[in-house]
Amino acid sequence: xxxxxxxxxxxxxxxxxxxxxxxxxxxxxxxxxxxxxxxxxxxxxxxxxxxxxxxxxxxxxxxxxxxxxxxxxxxxxxxxxxxxxxxxxxxxxxxxxxxxxxxxxxxxxxxxxxxxxxxxxxxxxxxxxxxxxxxxxxxxxxxxxxxxxxxxxxxxxxxxxxxxxxxxxxxxxxxxxxxxxxxxxxxxxxxxxxxxxxxxxxxxxxxxxxxxxxxxx
Numbered sequence: 690x691x692x693x694x695x696x697x698x699x700x701x702x703x704x705x706x707x708x709x710x711x712x713x714x715x716x717x718x719x720x721x722x723x724x725x726x727x728x729x730x731x732x733x734x735x736x737x738x739x740x741x742x743x744x745x746x747x748x749x750x751x752x753x754x755x756x757x758x759x760x761x762x763x764x765x766x767x768x769x770x771x772x773x774x775x776x777x778x779x780x781x782x783x784x785x786x787x788x789x790x791x792x793x794x795x796x797x798x799x800x801x802x803x804x805x806x807x808x809x810x811x812x813x814x815x816x817x818x819x820x821x822x823x824x825x826x827x828x829x830x831x832x833x834x835x836x837x838x839x840x841x842x843x844x845x846x847x848x849x850x851x852x853x854x855x856x857x858x859x860x861x862x863x864x865x866x867x868x869x870x871x872x873x874x875x876x877x878x879x880x881x882x883x884x885x886x887x888x889x890x891x892x893x894x895x896x897x898x899x900x901x902x903x904x905x906x
Contacts (some may be wrong), residue, residue, distance in 0.1 A: 692726040696734035699724035704743050704754055705819075706812065708731035715744065716754040720778065720825050738836030742789035752756075759900060766893035769841050770886055772834065773822070777869060779829035788828045789873050794822045803859035811851050814859065828873075850892060853899035859883040 701718055715735065717728045724731065735752045737800045738744040745755045757765075784792075799817040802810045823840045826835045854862065865888040872881035 690877035692724075693729075693730035693733045696720065696724040696726050696730040696803075697737055697843060698739060700731075700734050703753075705815070709754050711754050711756050712751050715754065717752075721810035740839070744897075747774070748823040762896055763893075764851070766896065767843055769838070770889040770893070772838055772841070773889055774885040776829040776831070776834055776838065777872070779831060780825050780828065781873050781876055781878040783830050784828045784873045789826065789870055790851060792824060792828075792873065793867065793870040795824070796863055796870055799834050800865060801858065803863045806856065806859075808833055815851055818862070818866075825869070850896050850899070854895055858891075858895050861899040862888070865891070 717731045721728045737850045
């Protein structure tokens with residue numbers, strides 16, 4: 690793995706897994722030591738993460754992990770509900786048999802995790818979800834769309850929305866991934882589009898419910 694890619698993966702995983710908390714400062718020296726690389730590939734990684742919306746640059750503090758406020762979350766869900774159904778629609782016409790098999794495998798693994806709920810299951814569900822949406826993006830074969838969605842599909846992991854899901858909602862999310870794979874297998878772009886839109890809007894409803902319950906406490 691190239692040094693820049695190793696630095697990118699180390700910092701990105703640290704952000705998504707909570708090692709680097711939202712709002713915390715990211716120093717090049719510490720990141721270079723963590724990734725086992727020099728500071729030059731770390732700078733490249735930070736620029737890439739900034740473009741994806743995961744890192745911000747502050748005049749006084751340098752690179753910091755991006756903060757996501759409630760209004761940011763609502764905007765993210767709105768944009769995803771518009772863009773990801775297009776991704777699903779394109780994928781239904783372009784996915785290979787291997788792509789569909791991989792998507793089905795990811796969704797079935799996510800469904801097992803949501804049913805069994807063994808220690809660490811939320812982290813594993815988050816990783817499976819990320820892999821599913823990233824693979825769907827690649828299958829859609831639209832570099833512009835992939836670039837537009839780069840930071841959006843990871844933001845819910847930072848917001849920790851999966852931690853707010855009920856067991857039934859976790860299973861529903863995995864079931865919708867499985868239905869998406871079925872829609873792709875049927876080469877039905879309208880079915881894929883509608884399932885993806887319902888999937889994103891269901892996630893939005895869970896977020897709004899959890900936010901409302903916090904405010905009522």
